[in-house]
Amino acid sequence: MNDEILDWGIRELQRRLESAEVSAVEVLEAYQEQIAIQEPEVDAFLSLDLEAARRRASYQDERRARGERLGRLAGVPVVLKDNLCTINFPTTAASKILDGWVPPYNATVVDRLDEEDAIVLGKTNLDEFAMGSSTENSAFKITRNPHDLDRVPGGSSGGSAAAVASRMALAGLGSDTGGSIRQPAALTGIVGLKPTYGRVSRYGLLAFASSLDQIGPLAASVEDTALVAECIMGHDPRDATSLQEAPPQLLGSLSQGVQGIRIGVVTNLIEAANPEVQAGVEAAIQALARAGAIVEEVALKELAYGLAAYYVVAPAEASSNLARYDGVRYGLREPGVTVEEMMIATRTKGFGPEVKRRIMLGTYALSAGYYDAFYVTAQRVRTFVREAFARAYVSFDLLIAPTSPTTAFRIGERSNDPVEMYRSDVCTIPSNLSGDPAISVPAGVDADGLPIGVQLLGPALSEQVLFRAAFVIEEGLH
Amino acid sequence: MTYRIDQADVAHIAKLARLSLSDDEIDSYQNSLSRILEVIDVMNSEDLSGFAPMDHPLETVNLLREDLVVPGLDRAEVLEAAPSAEDNYFRVPRILGSS
Amino acid sequence: MSSRTIAGPARGWEYVIGLEVHTELRTATKLFCGCPNAFGEEPNTSICPVCLGLPGSLPVMNAQAVDFAIRVGLALNATIQRSQFHRKNYFYPDMPKDFQISQYDVPINANGHLELPSGAVIGIERAHLEEDTGKLVHRGGGGRIESAEYSLIDYNRSGVPLLEIVSAPDIRDPEEAKEYVAELRSILVAVGASDGRMEEGSLRVDANVSVRPVGETQMRTRVEIKNLNSLRSLTRALEFEGRRQVQLYEDGEAMLQQTRFWDEARAVTGALRLKEEANDYRYFPEPDLPPVAPDPLVIEARRSELPEFLSTRRAQLADVLPELSRDLRETVITDECWPYLRAALDANITPHRAVARCANELVALLDEIGALSPSRFVEVLALEDEGKLGASQVKVLLREACLDPLAIPELVAKLGFTASDADAVKAMVAEVVASCTQEWSRYLAGDEKVAGFLLGQVMRRYGRQISGSDARQALTRLAEEARAESS
Numbered sequence A: 001m002n003d004e005i006l007d008w009g010i011r012e013l014q015r016r017l018e019s020a021e022v023s024a025v026e027v028l029e030a031y032q033e034q035i036a037i038q039e040p041e042v043d044a045f046l047s048l049d050l051e052a053a054r055r056r057a058s059y060q061d062e063r064r065a066r067g068e069r070l071g072r073l074a075g076v077p078v079v080l081k082d083n084l085c086t087i088n089f090p091t092t093a094a095s096k097i098l099d100g101w102v103p104p105y106n107a108t109v110v111d112r113l114d115e116e117d118a119i120v121l122g123k124t125n126l127d128e129f130a131m132g133s134s135t136e137n138s139a140f141k142i143t144r145n146p147h148d149l150d151r152v153p154g155g156s157s158g159g160s161a162a163a164v165a166s167r168m169a170l171a172g173l174g175s176d177t178g179g180s181i182r183q184p185a186a187l188t189g190i191v192g193l194k195p196t197y198g199r200v201s202r203y204g205l206l207a208f209a210s211s212l213d214q215i216g217p218l219a220a221s222v223e224d225t226a227l228v229a230e231c232i233m234g235h236d237p238r239d240a241t242s243l244q245e246a247p248p249q250l251l252g253s254l255s256q257g258v259q260g261i262r263i264g265v266v267t268n269l270i271e272a273a274n275p276e277v278q279a280g281v282e283a284a285i286q287a288l289a290r291a292g293a294i295v296e297e298v299a300l301k302e303l304a305y306g307l308a309a310y311y312v313v314a315p316a317e318a319s320s321n322l323a324r325y326d327g328v329r330y331g332l333r334e335p336g337v338t339v340e341e342m343m344i345a346t347r348t349k350g351f352g353p354e355v356k357r358r359i360m361l362g363t364y365a366l367s368a369g370y371y372d373a374f375y376v377t378a379q380r381v382r383t384f385v386r387e388a389f390a391r392a393y394v395s396f397d398l399l400i401a402p403t404s405p406t407t408a409f410r411i412g413e414r415s416n417d418p419v420e421m422y423r424s425d426v427c428t429i430p431s432n433l434s435g436d437p438a439i440s441v442p443a444g445v446d447a448d449g450l451p452i453g454v455q456l457l458g459p460a461l462s463e464q465v466l467f468r469a470a471f472v473i474e475e476g477l478h
Numbered sequence B: 001m002t003y004r005i006d007q008a009d010v011a012h013i014a015k016l017a018r019l020s021l022s023d024d025e026i027d028s029y030q031n032s033l034s035r036i037l038e039v040i041d042v043m044n045s046e047d048l049s050g051f052a053p054m055d056h057p058l059e060t061v062n063l064l065r066e067d068l069v070v071p072g073l074d075r076a077e078v079l080e081a082a083p084s085a086e087d088n089y090f091r092v093p094r095i096l097g098s099s
Numbered sequence C: 001m002s003s004r005t006i007a008g009p010a011r012g013w014e015y016v017i018g019l020e021v022h023t024e025l026r027t028a029t030k031l032f033c034g035c036p037n038a039f040g041e042e043p044n045t046s047i048c049p050v051c052l053g054l055p056g057s058l059p060v061m062n063a064q065a066v067d068f069a070i071r072v073g074l075a076l077n078a079t080i081q082r083s084q085f086h087r088k089n090y091f092y093p094d095m096p097k098d099f100q101i102s103q104y105d106v107p108i109n110a111n112g113h114l115e116l117p118s119g120a121v122i123g124i125e126r127a128h129l130e131e132d133t134g135k136l137v138h139r140g141g142g143g144r145i146e147s148a149e150y151s152l153i154d155y156n157r158s159g160v161p162l163l164e165i166v167s168a169p170d171i172r173d174p175e176e177a178k179e180y181v182a183e184l185r186s187i188l189v190a191v192g193a194s195d196g197r198m199e200e201g202s203l204r205v206d207a208n209v210s211v212r213p214v215g216e217t218q219m220r221t222r223v224e225i226k227n228l229n230s231l232r233s234l235t236r237a238l239e240f241e242g243r244r245q246v247q248l249y250e251d252g253e254a255m256l257q258q259t260r261f262w263d264e265a266r267a268v269t270g271a272l273r274l275k276e277e278a279n280d281y282r283y284f285p286e287p288d289l290p291p292v293a294p295d296p297l298v299i300e301a302r303r304s305e306l307p308e309f310l311s312t313r314r315a316q317l318a319d320v321l322p323e324l325s326r327d328l329r330e331t332v333i334t335d336e337c338w339p340y341l342r343a344a345l346d347a348n349i350t351p352h353r354a355v356a357r358c359a360n361e362l363v364a365l366l367d368e369i370g371a372l373s374p375s376r377f378v379e380v381l382a383l384e385d386e387g388k389l390g391a392s393q394v395k396v397l398l399r400e401a402c403l404d405p406l407a408i409p410e411l412v413a414k415l416g417f418t419a420s421d422a423d424a425v426k427a428m429v430a431e432v433v434a435s436c437t438q439e440w441s442r443y444l445a446g447d448e449k450v451a452g453f454l455l456g457q458v459m460r461r462y463g464r465q466i467s468g469s470d471a472r473q474a475l476t477r478l479a480e481e482a483r484a485e486s487s
């Protein structure tokens, strides 16, 4: 029975709950058992409260018995990246500087999941302050890829991706600043969406780079991802950069197919990937073509400049966003005779080496004499990239590319070489710079059985078409 | 134009960022930051003068809120989470002077 | 231009002063969150994730603060423009995010000016929105920052909206600086943007001061004096600092560009002993806040709603009474006085008389103004203009018009002033002197001493109806007529 429960997607689970074939508590117990088996190997969680989850499940069963109508995520076990503020769990961003800090408020997305009756199991591991592509930069633990425990799950949302991929949760939330949802989704063989900038409120997301950050869902199937996306999107008056547009209806149009949809194959991003990844992408392209999409090649050499611009804009914003961790109001404080000495001691002890590197890089890029050469030039690159996309979207409805140039790499393989690590994000970064949506969908496995991810990119607010195409790939490659 | 970052630069930006680095760390950051700057330097291989700087993905303006009071946080709860508090204030070491 | 003489810091030297006035805007809530914008509350009771800079919180701009900024900008004749917020990055414990959200290269208001009562026009470079910091309280060492053992922080003020109004370096002496701040304050209060309470810190002044030999046109090294929180501190600090700088130049010593504070008790400015770290604020556009682009229609609407400013009243007075003294003018253009004066001028009351009655009688009655409306005031002054009432009767009548809402003609009757036009008074005096022929002849012959006797007789008989001064006027006129007839 338990294994069967883990196989159900969200809608299947809802049907079984509604028909009283299973209770929310039974569902939770199935996941609890799976966590007991998987978590010691995978190490996805930074905090976990199954007792609270059980109470919530039991209360939902009571409400259902009373005939109450429950939310769209009733009984669904979900996990949250530990950079989303939660009243009921500590929120650390995997940093010693916030060890044990419990926010006095919930992120807007957490409230939205709550309103839909999702059952939050716990908070998942990440690269410290979401800075990384392997989750190895966590101050607390290394999370492993469930497909090969010697390999990374990708990052920075590696904990949420590993938890969903090892079936410890049905869905997870992550954040994507340069690929941090899509790349781990690709490396763990699940689906991950970076919505259009502004679709999902950032209120309560510990900021990394505010003009790039976007929260999004990760789940095993395109349908589950779409459902969670629908639940968390929509305007939030507490985020001045949140879009006024009504959230898109994704589930209803999922199976409308791609007949006549024009899809551009981004050749220069495909060339950047290894041959096995290229083959996976090719399989996905074939699936789309079989379903009636019009597929053509397009080279967007401008996207190659994205990596450079990203490593100016993201650290610059981060250097300012992370200034507040100074030991005065919350989190870690190290002793110091003066307030300045205290701040220096606290930040030196509290931040890990990669965070310090990016803070310094950003500080440098913004400092007097360098601002124009670095920051302003990077902003020009954003326009350059955005205009390249805009030109492409005259001819195409969507673009297709690899999510990551490689499949999951070994733990430790790139951790001593920041530049090599940064290159992991070359295919995902352009969408963050332009603010457009993109989704990663599984596209088979390589010779070692490691998942390959294919990425669909679309213009702003094109989530509906993205999901239709993602669904075609998922169906076509089964 | 290629930017070289030297040890004095690293020490200076660490100071601006309120970080303290050992000599070994300065050395190691100088090394990695220099390599990253080489990657960044790719931007300069293209003439971008015709592209206006893009501050932000959104082009909306005037996202304002009404001037209405919203309940805030409980002081006791906030100060409980503070590293040091006294008499309903946050407490910090002295501002001026040195050890 | 006025013929004001410039009071330099020393003979042959002049000041170059620019002022930065930070005014707390009188909104209900803070600039970026819904916490009350209140003064004097218990520490840390007006706080939320946003103004405490908690991780994950985001700012959302207060529409009312933008509206106040527009009104002030219009009042200062500034250009209202699309503006962008920037982050000013530096570490300080009273600033919860360790950066301040402010406006940098594109402030909401730019290029305005303010005309002072003296006639001087001071340029306004910009007036931009920014957030206030929390408040530090120093413990131990006498509560002073230099000697404190530790410090405490109250974040109630953190995020309170400020409008920073930056003048051009057009101010040439401490008195003018004071005049500028006073004039600016009256404008801020008039548009409703500020309560103008300097003692509560809702108006705080930083001064950039340098001196130079008269005739030199370049600016010399300037010193910034922080937190001048009363007009008195402002002028005293500027006077001290001017003398200090001239002394340094005359002694051939180096002038350092530095930040100083005003020590009220010792009446000196002192260098702030802050770490001399080059200020590298690393400004960049605030990614959490979209630009503010005021709608031209809204700007025009606000323009039409602007209250009348003192400068407008001065201009109107200058049209009718170009020679009016500054003291008299400033007395009658106050918000309390002006409606009466304006009504009187509109009713074609003799301007001199209108100003005199406002400055002398009305000002004294303001605290008990009661039933004396501008229109009733004008009615009374019209009777005087027409010669139906004498000056002292007018005085009595105005006071009575405050206390008693009866119509003016009825009040005149009630006071027994019915017969009291100038001719009637003359008739009364003539009647009395006719019965005192001997004294009258001596008076006509030039014996001023008998005037007292004659007036005493008049007042004994008609004292309830006429005033002594009117009687004296009538007596003088009667005597002049009699002498003219006999010559």
Ligand SMILES: [Zn+2]
Pocket: B072, C030, C033, C034, C035, C046, C047, C048, C049, C050, C051, C052, C159
């Ligand atoms: Zn607040």
